[in-house]
Amino acid sequence: MGEIVEFVIEGIKDFDLTHIFECGQCFRWTRRGASVCVYGGAAGDLAAVIRFDGDTLTIKSTGGSEKFWRGYFDLDTDYGEIKRTLIAADPLIAPAAAYGGGIRILNQKLFETIISFVISQNNNIPRIRKNIESLCRRYGNVIENSDALEPEIITEPMYAFPSPESLAEAKTCELENMKLGYRSQYITDAAKKFLEDGAPSSREELLEYRGIGPKVADCIMLFGLRDTGAFPVDTWVKQVMSGVYGFDPDDVVGMMNFAKSRFGRFAGYAQQYLFYYYRDIQRQKQQADNLSNNKNGCADTHAVPEKS
């Protein structure tokens, strides 16, 4: 244990690190290079630097076998076939499947997925990432050799995701002090329940957790239990489903029925393409608006209000 390993895997199609790491399924990977596609981060209790160039994936990590990383990145699933099947079932999804065509649904640890998506409720992705990092720093173990991996890329030690035991023993008030907010109780309760009941394996079991409702349960089914038929409906999916398919934004049941009947066991992939596509173009639109506001000089014309 403790050996740094490196794997080079060639001939990979339908793969893009930005799509994979920025599509909202994981929260511990960050882009490190400006031009080259390099990500650093952690999966469970392993730290790694990931590169993808052309069709070649390079993984330098603090451990794990090639088999583990192939599974983590879902390399043995044919995403070209998935996309063709989705588009055949519904041509309207073609733009989204092309836009996020390099998405892979990662093979993540169940407990990490549960806690991460409990934190995700009514929260935004940048803050979810911060919350999870502070949890790892406080309750996770230092990842051995993570500082020796590539010191110019990963400049400080990384921490493993906390074990169920460590979060079960954590004081709820301490989580509150770490700005975990009202979700603090959900987190410590979930860790205790996970330890007592064992790993949940169905949507029904997940819904018995306090802090896990239908949407979070579906995310955990998709990302933690690899139920690729799950179709999590969040605020972004509501918007794209109403915009593209004309659903009432509050008709969540209708959207889920549509996805199930149209996409079946591939509904989860469809959801990821739709989520990434719509959220990303909305963000770019927002940035463009901000730029044009500055150019017009509209943003600076307000006098600074005096404070009392």
Next chain:
DNA sequence: ACCCAGGATCTAC
């Protein structure tokens, strides 16, 4: 100062 974010829960009808 305001609305929103990968929502869930509690209460009141």
Next chain:
DNA sequence: GTAGATCATGGG
């Protein structure tokens, strides 16, 4: 069973 208020925090 379901509409409405509330939850803690900070991004934009």
